[in-house]
Amino acid sequence: MQDNIEKITEEILKNKGRIVALTGAGISEESGIPTFRGRGGLWDKYSPNLYANIGGLIATFIVNPPKVVNFFVEVAEVILHAEPNQGHLGLAELEGSDILKAIITQNIDNLHQGAGSKNVIELHGNAYQWKCRRCGKKYKLSTKELGEMVQRIKNIKISRWGLSNKLKEIAPTCTCGGNMRPDVVFFGELLPQDELDRAYNELEKCKLLLLVGTSGIVHPAASLPSYAKASGARIVEINKQPSSLTSLADYFIKGSAGVIIPSILERIGNN
Ligand code: OAD
Numbered sequence: 001m002q003d004n005i006e007k008i009t010e011e012i013l014k015n016k017g018r019i020v021a022l023t024g025a026g027i028s029e030e031s032g033i034p035t036f037r038g039r040g041g042l043w044d045k046y047s048p049n050l051y052a053n054i055g056g057l058i059a060t061f062i063v064n065p066p067k068v069v070n071f072f073v074e075v076a077e078v079i080l081h082a083e084p085n086q087g088h089l090g091l092a093e094l095e096g097s098d099i100l101k102a103i104i105t106q107n108i109d110n111l112h113q114g115a116g117s118k119n120v121i122e123l124h125g126n127a128y129q130w131k132c133r134r135c136g137k138k139y140k141l142s143t144k145e146l147g148e149m150v151q152r153i154k155n156i157k158i159s160r161w162g163l164s165n166k167l168k169e170i171a172p173t174c175t176c177g178g179n180m181r182p183d184v185v186f187f188g189e190l191l192p193q194d195e196l197d198r199a200y201n202e203l204e205k206c207k208l209l210l211l212v213g214t215s216g217i218v219h220p221a222a223s224l225p226s227y228a229k230a231s232g233a234r235i236v237e238i239n240k241q242p243s244s245l246t247s248l249a250d251y252f253i254k255g256s257a258g259v260i261i262p263s264i265l266e267r268i269g270n271n
Helices: 002-014 054-063 065-081 086-096 111-115 143-155 163-170 193-205 221-230 257-270
Strands: 019-023 100-105 120-122 125-132 138-140 180-184 208-212 234-239 251-254
Touching: 002 234, 002 251, 002 257, 019 086, 019 221, 054 065, 065 125, 065 143, 086 100, 086 111, 086 257, 100 193, 120 193, 125 143, 193 221, 208 221, 221 234, 234 257
Parallel strands: 019 100, 019 208, 100 120, 208 234, 234 251
Antiparallel strands: 125 138, 125 180
């Protein structure tokens, strides 16, 4: 590992300003947010067939509304209480030193922005952002507003009866009168095209891609490293275990993002 970190530090210094990071749930694990897959992951507790797609969520909501409400409240509360860790902070420092150009993330937890990163491309949306199902208008909630919404939802007594009225109480209403939904991507939905375009644009120019804490299973995000490689980038992967993208990586460092990223920064500081 030592050897790899030295070589990666050299690669990073050589490609200053032309480096992009692609992050997944693993980078937020040390902030207390469970990953999706593996033991203890979110999909271990909640079946993705029911909770990761709108059809499944609606069906579950009709049969057992409190289950869906509990799922929403649990995810929102974990995100609300999470703080950026050394991995997020390290990437923000790399951007501040004009080494890292952009972060493309699959995470919806806003922790890269919380750490101070500016050029963050969110492929799967953001838990603080809601959008109107009727007019498409978007609203970004503050931590306080999301916290108040979660508290309000927790206080609603929900049963199958009068469900449509309760739905109006649960989801905020837009100024146009339409119902709002979280602006996050569920399985089977298209990724936001503007974010995807920004990601491709950054990857075409990048010379080094840092893959941090993703299993590389969910497409189209999982196809981006091949795109970067075909455009001429070398790939560094940081993960606690090999992923389905490891065969593409030029360097693999096994370990936690919150440990490995600061140790790379330390070496950059010594150069
Ligand atoms: P996964 O849960 O699939 O994978 C997390 C990865 O992070 C695994 O490869 C772990 O080994 C690694 N990992 C865990 N802790 C780590 C740590 N401290 N440091 C470094 N690596 C660590 O999460 P994603 O790949 O982000 O999409 O999942 C991709 C998408 O699947 C998510 O955005 C979500 C999910 O279903 C949607 O819901 C649309």
